[in-house]
Amino acid sequence: DSGVTQTPKHLITATGQRVTLRCSPRSGDLSVYWYQQSLDQGLQFLIQYYNGEERAKGNILERFSAQQFPDLHSELNLSSLELGDSALYFCASSADRGLLETQYFGPGTRLLVL
Amino acid sequence: GDSVTQMEGPVTLSEEAFLTINCTYTATGYPSLFWYVQYPGEGLQLLLKATKADDKGSNKGFEATYRKETTSFHLEKGSVQVSDSAVYFCAFVSGGSNYKLTFGKGTLLTVNP
Numbered sequence: 001d002s003g004v005t006q007t008p009k010h011l012i013t014a015t016g017q018r019v020t021l022r023c024s025p026r027s028g029d030l031s032v033y034w035y036q037q038s039l040d041q042g043l044q045f046l047i048q049y050y051n052g053e054e055r056a057k058g059n060i061l062e063r064f065s066a067q068q069f070p071d072l073h074s075e076l077n078l079s080s081l082e083l084g085d086s087a088l089y090f091c092a093s094s095a096d097r098g099l100l101e102t103q104y105f106g107p108g109t110r111l112l113v114l
Numbered sequence: 115g116d117s118v119t120q121m122e123g124p125v126t127l128s129e130e131a132f133l134t135i136n137c138t139y140t141a142t143g144y145p146s147l148f149w150y151v152q153y154p155g156e157g158l159q160l161l162l163k164a165t166k167a168d169d170k171g172s173n174k175g176f177e178a179t180y181r182k183e184t185t186s187f188h189l190e191k192g193s194v195q196v197s198d199s200a201v202y203f204c205a206f207v208s209g210g211s212n213y214k215l216t217f218g219k220g221t222l223l224t225v226n227p
Contacts, residue, residue, distance in 0.1 A: 035215070044217075048213070102163060105159070107156060
């Protein structure tokens with residue numbers, strides 16, 4: 001158990017809908033990262049937050065957004081969903097930012113868009 | 115740009131066989147290197163890491179050495195077990211203001227008894 005929790009574990013929805021994925025980092029960790037894992041794209045970085053502020057963006061679509069709250073949990077919002085958004089979404093956390101920090105991953109949320 | 119090239123699988127071995135999964139990287143600056151493992155139906159777990167040249171990361175019988183001259187971080191295990199069956203990902207964090215992990219495509223390992 002990494003100490004990172006994600007809810008829900010599974011999500012099935014329809015095209016055009018909006019969903020929210022939730023992540024609670026390990027106790028004391030300030031950085032949260034979101035990744036998407038799909039068969040065709042592999043594991044791709046989406047976005048990073050550090051202590052409530054957005055720090056870096058990766059291959060995140062404009063239809064997607066995220067935030068980190070004062071209690072450091074984070075939410076990833078996916079809107080106008082398309083079939084191609086079906087994937088496993090991982091959250092990771094680390095104590096701080098930097099080359100020496102290890103990112104610990106949650107169990108993921110499996111999203112299926114029908 | 116930044117990338118990881120990882121040995122394509124699937125790799126199928128018999129129990130107690132020797133394992134090597136090759137990994138090379140192209141990174142900006144001086145990265146930290148990682149191997150993550152994903153067991154069936156689970157999330158990613160850190161297997162081992164190395165943060166500077168010639169460092170050897172090790173865990174659960176797995177080893178990988180940070181080779182700066184060849185930009186490689188090959189994963190090895192002397193004697194695999196059925197329980198090692200999983201997908202293995204090579205990854206790095208490079209410098210700058212973005213500390214994201216860049217992953218390889220993953221290598222599926224199946225160990226047969």
